[in-house]
Amino acid sequence: MQYRKFGRTGLTVSRLCLGTMTFGLQTEEDVSHRILDTAADAGVNFIDTADVYPLGGGENIAGRTEEIVGRWLKGKRDRFILATKAVGKMGPSAWDQGASRKHLLDAIDASLRRLGTDYVDLYQLHSDDANTPLDETLEALDVIVRSGKARYIGVSNFLAYRLARALGRADVLRVARFVSVQPRYNLLFRQIERELLPLAAEEQLAVMPYNPLAGGLLTGKHRMDATPTSGRFTETVGKAGAMYQERYWHQREFETIEKLKAIATPTGESLTRVSLAWVLANPLITSAIIGASRAEQLSDTLAASELVLDAQVKAQLDEVSLEYRWGDAAR
Numbered sequence: 001m002q003y004r005k006f007g008r009t010g011l012t013v014s015r016l017c018l019g020t021m022t023f024g025l026q027t028e029e030d031v032s033h034r035i036l037d038t039a040a041d042a043g044v045n046f047i048d049t050a051d052v053y054p055l056g057g058g059e060n061i062a063g064r065t066e067e068i069v070g071r072w073l074k075g076k077r078d079r080f081i082l083a084t085k086a087v088g089k090m091g092p093s094a095w096d097q098g099a100s101r102k103h104l105l106d107a108i109d110a111s112l113r114r115l116g117t118d119y120v121d122l123y124q125l126h127s128d129d130a131n132t133p134l135d136e137t138l139e140a141l142d143v144i145v146r147s148g149k150a151r152y153i154g155v156s157n158f159l160a161y162r163l164a165r166a167l168g169r170a171d172v173l174r175v176a177r178f179v180s181v182q183p184r185y186n187l188l189f190r191q192i193e194r195e196l197l198p199l200a201a202e203e204q205l206a207v208m209p210y211n212p213l214a215g216g217l218l219t220g221k222h223r224m225d226a227t228p229t230s231g232r233f234t235e236t237v238g239k240a241g242a243m244y245q246e247r248y249w250h251q252r253e254f255e256t257i258e259k260l261k262a263i264a265t266p267t268g269e270s271l272t273r274v275s276l277a278w279v280l281a282n283p284l285i286t287s288a289i290i291g292a293s294r295a296e297q298l299s300d301t302l303a304a305s306e307l308v309l310d311a312q313v314k315a316q317l318d319e320v321s322l323e324y325r326w327g328d329a330a331r
Contacts, residue, residue, distance in 0.1 A: 001043025002305050004286050006081075007179045007206030009152055011121070013081050015280055015305045017046040017208055019291040024064035025054035027293050029071075034295040036072045042302045046081045048182075048208070048289050050126055051111050052088030056240030062090050063114050070116035083122035083208075084111050085156060085182075087129055099129035101140040108149050123150035124182060127157040134169055142175035154180030154206070160195035167203055178205065182289070185209035187218060187260060187275055187321040188253050194325060197284045206286040209279060213290075213301070215244040217253060218275040220261055259320045267313060276304035278317050 002015040018039040023032040036047070053065035066084065073080065086107040089097040097103060112118060123144060129137065141153045155163060155178050163181060170177035181200055183192045189211070200207050213219060257271075264274040279288050290301045309317075 001302075003045075006152075006286060008204040009179050009206070011081060011152070013046040013206075013287050014044045015287055016044055016302065017048050017083075017287040017289045018044050019210060019289040020047065020049045020065050020069055021053045021055040022291060022293055023049075023054055023068045024061065025057045029068050031294065032068050033072050035292050035298065036069070038295040038298050039302070040080075042298070044302075045079065046083070046287055048083045048085075048210075049115075050085035050088065050124075051090055051107055051114075052085075052126065058239075059089050059091060059096075062088070063110070066111055066114035070114055074116055077117050081121045082115065082117065083124060083154075084115065084120050085124040085126040086111065087126040099125055099132045099137040099140075101136050101143075104137070104140045104144065108144050112149060119149055119151060121151045122154055122180060123152070124154040124156050124180070125158070128155075128159070128162050134166055135173060138166065138170050138173060138175050142173075145176040152176075152179045154178050154182065154208075156182035156210075157184075158196075160192075160199045163196070164199055164203075180206040180208060180286075182208045182210060184211045185279060185285075186212050186214045187278060187317060188214045188248060188256060188324050189327075190321060190325040191327060197282075201284055207284055208287045208289055209285060210289040212276050212279040212288040213272060214248050214253075214275075217248045217257065218260070218271060220257060220271040223254070256320060256324075260317065263313060263316045263320065267310070269307060270300055272300045273304040273307050274309070274313070274317070276301055277307040277309050278314065280305065281309050281314055 003012050004015055006013050018036065027035070047069065049065050049069050051066060052062045054061065057064065086104060087097065087099050090107065095102050108123060111120065144150045145153060153176055158181060163178065167177055181196065183196055185192055197207065260275070261271055264271045267274065276288060279285055292298045
């Protein structure tokens with residue numbers, strides 16, 4: 001396993017971060033713990049979760065994933081960098097979501113209880129809350145950092161201009177500033193290269209992308225004319241299955257997959273490894289978030305951290321996927 005400094009902080013994290021969003025719905029607890037064991041044995045020291053997980057489960061079971069992770073961490077918390085997220089809907093009240101001072105101060109305490117720890121290393125906003133003044137959010141997060149409940153703060157799913165404004169306001173207010181960003185990034189979604197990644201470079205932000213395999217489409221195992229029976233594109237992840245189909249299940253993407261396979265096959269490596277290695281080859285990427293529904297699935301993805309792409313192969317992948325630098329960011 002390779003490791004890298006986490007932005008401008010003093011942390012060092014594995015190049016692969018284990019995502020846990022399927023734990024508790026698609027993946028039962030015993031299987032989830034085997035996945036965590038497998039990742040840890042391979043040198044992964046970075047775990048990402050969120051209060052609303054499991055993905056697609058709805059607010060009735062929100063928090064279950066953190067509980068599963070917390071039970072596994074018991075007795076070994078100090079060996080891992082633990083990240084979680086807030087903002088998503090956690091209950092029936094209007095204030096049970098968002099980035100208000102009330103919700104964030106409640107949410108961090110609830111996450112810590114579920115995780116069985118007194119601090120998280122990284123506390124992230126899962127999305128931008130345009131209904132809450134940015135200053136209120138930043139000041140609430142500063143309270144959380146100063147209280148010791150979170151060592152660092154970050155964001156996910158932020159547009160570049162909003163993140164830039166947040167960094168500027170944090171400096172003006174003299175409060176804790178964001179040290180990381182968690183965007184979607186893969187060979188079929190490259191829009192962050194235009195504005196977000198240049199901002200991350202200038203501000204020395206750690207970048208920890210999710211969906212590096214496009215929800216599994218970049219494994220090459222799916223076909224456009226075949227109904228998926230397992231994975232992120234099905235009802236096994238609840239309503240999120242439809243979201244993933246909307247993101248990636250299109251003729252253009254499947255045509256690109258065939259071109260990518262033609263590049264990967266002569267290398268002797270799987271499309272999974274090549275696709276993930278391409279993400280890690282970007283010098284601005286700190287750690288890519290990977291996931292699995294079975295421990296056995298991790299073998300291919302874990303090996304990608306050691307794969308160095310030939311310059312010509314990298315250039316071919318860049319060229320074939322160039323059109324994905326533009327498009328509908330909402331999808």
